[in-house]
Amino acid sequence: QVQLVESGGGLVQAGGSMRLSCAGRTFGRSALGWFRQAPGKEREFVTGVSQSGGATYYADSVKGRFTISRDNAKNTLYLQMNSLKPEDTAVYYCAARSQGSSIAYVHRYTYEYDIWGQGTQVTVSS
Secondary structure (H helix, E strand, O other): OOOEEEEOOEEEEOOOOEEEEEEEOOOOOOEEEEEEEOOOOOOEEEEEEOOOOOOEEEOOOOOOOEEEEEEOOOOEEEEEEOOOOHHHOEEEEEEEEOOOOOOOOOOOOHHHOOEEOOOEEEEEEO
16 A cells, blocks of 8 residues: 655745655555645645646646646655745645546545545745
């Protein structure tokens, strides 16, 4: 089973950039995603990438600022975050779907993923 470990979180000023990484023992053919959860709020979809890596999808709130990418050779998922805003402050989780999926489909709901990392805190100061 895929195990996921996030890294790269921390404190950054508004307008800054940060890159998160998510390492897995093997991503194989898993569809992958990033979610976040702010205090008092539900976990929300940020971005996802299809099993093939050829399709991505972004939440409107991060579109144009965040970029997801995967390197299957390194078993690593990345989230490049630019132009960060205080409202991006949250715990960020990477997720993998162990069940099969269409090679070009991006899953956007928490129930579609069954393997989760422990999360990494991202704090954006104003």
